[in-house]
Amino acid sequence: MRGTMATKTRRKTMAGKKNGGRKARSESHATPTPADLPRTALEEKQALLAHHVRMVARGLTHGLFVSGGGGVGKSKVISETLAAEGVLPVLINSHITPLSLYAALYEHRQDKILWLDDADSMYSNMPILGLLRSALWGTAEGRVVTYSSTQLSGVPGNFEFQSKLIFTANAIPKRNEAFKAVLSRVDVFELTATNDEILEQMDVLARGGFGSLDAAACQQVVDYIRHAGGNRQLSMRLYESSLRKVEYAIATGTDWRDLVRSQLDQLGSKDRDGIPKPLDTKGHDLRCMALAVEKFPASARQQEEFWCESTGKSRATFFRVKKQFEAQQQEDNQ
Structure with a gap:
């Protein structure tokens, strides 16, 4: 994934050189939604x-x-x-x-x-x-x-x-x-917004790209936030800061998911009084596993790729959580 995003970014840079050396216009999260799109x-x-x-x-x-x-x-x-x-x-x-x-x-x-x-x-x-x-x-x-x-x-x-x-x-x-x-x-x-409404807004903004990142790369980051966010309380401030981390990761050869995940880990869910509380990481891992099995029921490799991307965790952890998930499924079916 890291190589794919870097390749797309290089292609975007090369396209700018072919266009008379003109630099592509940098866009930020403040870019207005295109007029032909309905409001989120x-x-x-x-x-x-x-x-x-x-x-x-x-x-x-x-x-x-x-x-x-x-x-x-x-x-x-x-x-x-x-x-x-x-x-x-x-x-x-x-x-x-x-x-x-x-x-x-x-x-x-x-x-x-x-x-x-x-x-x-x-x-x-x-x-x-x-x-x-x-x-x-x-x-x-x-x-x-x-x-x-x-x-x-x-x-x-x-x-x-x-x-x-x-x-x-x-x-x-x-x-x-x-x-x-x-x-x-x-x-x-x-003025309030649910996580779904924030993610919808991020999807729209991703279509315009960001800095050196094209629309596909931005959407890849938004999808990661969607899957790895769990029940964390998201905000629009997460969008631009995450994309800047991706630009840094591409320039330094770092896995951008680790950087974005570290930022997500600082967020918390909220109880009924609006006070942040620690994220139930075990529950989130199991929910991501259920989604991976649902999306790719016949391919363990695709399940692994999806789960590792969604959680930012290792292949070894995937197999450990999958074993827990299967044991839980057996208990539920008894």
């Missing part, structure tokens, strides 16, 4: 999020809260949509104190969009939540924000806030009534 399920969700962001940019709502796990495109959609609307947001994406947030709200109080990006730690701070409530909902006098502190310097103790807010988090904070009060003042959108 994830793209449909991202398009709906873009509408919500657009409404904030056009002044139809004061604020938007977006939640969702990492690597599903929250920040990408928000930044690209605001840019398309000609909006340069005021980005706040690190720790901030209530006093600093108050000063930032005052400085950008008119006709701006403040974007609190993945600022989960802020949402348990009661003074910050109080400022957000005031900035997002007001009375007949407007959205008046107040703050009392001896440290105020050059900033009034109250002002009318006429800008808008977008804030994001990986998850909606639980058992936080003060934060619920903030959410009641804004539009709320949850």
Whole structure:
């Protein structure tokens, strides 16, 4: 497999030389889906999020809260949509104190969009939540924000806030009534994606190739992630980083599957509370074996190739797991 991918890459390079030496256009995971292809399920969700962001940019709502796990495109959609609307947001994406947030709200109080990006730690701070409530909902006098502190310097103790807010988090904070009060003042959108939806998106992106890799090589990597991923929680961030590892592996003569597998091993599945837990590797190995036997019932060699590719494990391990699988099948049939 490693030799096949390297050969295809060399052919692609040679084709570029025949084309007057012009270098093929490098494509990344941000390449738009071809117009003649229908949107994927994830793209449909991202398009709906873009509408919500657009409404904030056009002044139809004061604020938007977006939640969702990492690597599903929250920040990408928000930044690209605001840019398309000609909006340069005021980005706040690190720790901030209530006093600093108050000063930032005052400085950008008119006709701006403040974007609190993945600022989960802020949402348990009661003074910050109080400022957000005031900035997002007001009375007949407007959205008046107040703050009392001896440290105020050059900033009034109250002002009318006429800008808008977008804030994001990986998850909606639980058992936080003060934060619920903030959410009641804004539009709320949850961007989530199942592993099947993420893999569908990867399949589409693979058609455009990546860097020195052609479409077939990219699809080979996506298929490996599909089979070796097990019940790990996948994200779109895995796509580009995996392909860069493949490019490195081809250049250095390394087995790219080992590199991609090492990255997959850092991911975990999630329990009902959303907390990552270790992957059941034995169960995953047996599921891959069942799939190998189903796909190639008459060929042990093809079963071995499929299983080793799917798990990244050795031929010796294949035979050991197959023996366990057959013993399990006998027990189930008794």
